[in-house]
Amino acid sequence: DIRMTQSPASLSASLGETVNIECLASEDIYSDLAWYQQKPGKSPQLLIYNANSLQNGVPSRFSGSGSGTQYSLKINSLQSEDVATYFCQQYNNYPLTFGSGTKLEIK
Amino acid sequence: QIQLVQSGPELKKPGESVKISCKASGYTFTDYAMHWVKQVPGKGLKWMGWINTYTGKPTYADDFKGRFVFSLEASASTANLQISNLKNEDTANVFCARVESSYTYWFAYWGQGTLVTVSS
Numbered sequence: 001d002i003r004m005t006q007s008p009a010s011l012s013a014s015l016g017e018t019v020n021i022e023c024l025a026s027e028d029i030y031s032d033l034a035w036y037q038q039k040p041g042k043s044p045q046l047l048i049y050n051a052n053s054l055q056n057g058v059p060s061r062f063s064g065s066g067s068g069t070q071y072s073l074k075i076n077s078l079q080s081e082d083v084a085t086y087f088c089q090q091y092n093n094y095p096l097t098f099g100s101g102t103k104l105e106i107k
Numbered sequence: 108q109i110q111l112v113q114s115g116p117e118l119k120k121p122g123e124s125v126k127i128s129c130k131a132s133g134y135t136f137t138d139y140a141m142h143w144v145k146q147v148p149g150k151g152l153k154w155m156g157w158i159n160t161y162t163g164k165p166t167y168a169d170d171f172k173g174r175f176v177f178s179l180e181a182s183a184s185t186a187n188l189q190i191s192n193l194k195n196e197d198t199a200n201v202f203c204a205r206v207e208s209s210y211t212y213w214f215a216y217w218g219q220g221t222l223v224t225v226s227s
Contacts, residue, residue, distance in 0.1 A: 034213035043202055043217035044152065055215070087152055091212030095168045096142075096154040 002026050002090050006099030013078050014107045021073045021102045023088035028068050032092035035064055035073045038101075039084045047086075048073065080106060109133035111203050111218035118224045124191040127221045129203030136184035137161045142214065143177065143188050144202045148222075155201075158186060193225045 003026040013019045023033065031051035036044035046055045048064035051071055061076040075082055083106055088099040114128040129141060143155040156167040158177040165177040176189045190197055200220040207215035 032212070036214075043220050044214070045217075046207075046213060046215050049207070049211070049213040089152075089213065094166075096212065098152040098154070100151045 001095055002029060002093055002097050004088055004090055004097050004099040006088055006102055008102060009100065010103040010105070012105045012107045015078055015080065017078045019075045019078060019104065021075075021086050021088075021104075023066075023071045023073075023099050025069045025071070025090055025092075029090045029092035031067055032090055033064070033066070033071050034089045034091065035062075036087045036089065037082075037084045038087065044087060075104075078106070109205070109216050111205060111216055113201075113203060113218040113221045116222040116224070118226070119193050120227055121193055121195060121225055123193050123225075124189060125193060125223055126187055126189045127201055127223070129186045129188075129218050131184045131186070131205070137181060139205050139209070141177075141186040142204045142206070144204055144214075145171075146200045146202065146220075147198070148200065155188075160186065190223070193223075195225050197223060198225045199223060 005024040007022050033051045035048040037047050038044040047058050047062050051066050052064045063074045066072055085101045085103045087101050090097055110132045112130045117125045119125050137160045140157045140159055142157040145153045145155050154168055155171045158165045163179050174191050178187045200222050202220050203218040204214040205216040
């Protein structure tokens with residue numbers, strides 16, 4: 001199975017700041033990576049697919065990058081509505097696997 | 108619009124069984140596979156497997172072989188997950204999820220989740 005190591009586990013930042021969340025795959029996943037946002041009590045929502053493609057309707061302050069085994073999600077100009085837990089998911093191989101999540105709070 | 112609506116929360120005792128449903132609308136049900144994802148409260152996401160909604164063939168992740176059964180009521184555009192011989196560690200929120208389109212493997216559509224609580 002491909003292991004997805006996500007960091008940091010939690011993050012506190014101020015409104016308007018830029019934050020980065022990292023995901024490290026245990027092997028090359030050839031950009032087969034998605035990012036999701038999950039707010040408390042809600043189901044995950046797709047933000048990014050193919051490592052850097054923004055899902056329709058997602059604000060442009062979200063962006064994804066990376067290749068090989070290293071990927072990141074960047075949130076520019078942090079807003080209060082961005083408080084959530086963020087997960088990465090690889091789909092290069094079965095079983096599909098997720099990172100352990102990053103809980104983002106406002107300072 | 109595309110919607111996945113799941114059945115309500117369940118409270119069960121160890122050893123009992125539970126059946127969760129996921130009713131799809133807004134698209135042709137048999138065109139896209141249905142996946143199932145487990146989330147222990149406050150923890151991460153774990154992919155359970157998927158069912159081919161055209162053929163009915165299920166595929167289970169290794170940790171979900173044996174007590175877990177994916178099934179369909181295609182005429183009702185509904186996918187089901189049955190868990191038998193429930194254990195305390197089955198306590199979780201379970202989501203159904205659909206990929207964005209054919210030959211994609213990211214989840215653009217999710218059910219609202221069904222909380223299964225196993226407690227004596």
